[in-house]
Amino acid sequence: MFEARIVEFEQLKRDIDEKLEQVQFMTAALASERFQAWSQKRNVQAVVNGNGELLDIIVAKGALRSAHPHLLGPEVVEAVSAARGLAGAENRRRLRNIVPTMVPDDEER
Secondary structure (H helix, E strand, O other), X not given: OHHHHXXXXXHHHXXXXXXXXXXXXXXXXHHOOEEEXXXXXXXXXXXXXXXXXXXXXXXXXXXXXXOOHHHHHHHHHHXXXXXXXXXXXXXXHHHHHHOOOOOOOHHHO
């Protein structure tokens, strides 16, 4: 009985190691992908990689010449949040394919 448990645990470890390798591969692949989103007023665009790391912020021409350039701050936050949301959704979708029981469907959240 004890030996059977050891065999089960060894198989479980192999399965976990395989899933971990798949997640590491997925994370590396997502690092090379780009997700972008604009603020609602389309004055600011943010670009992130698939892991949500901010890569670029683009301010629309003329946005800094407005009478209220200080209002761009919230638009930066909005664009970055939207881009990270896109990246996060893709990240969850791929992770769900690897370990479906660990990542709930968006409807379940």
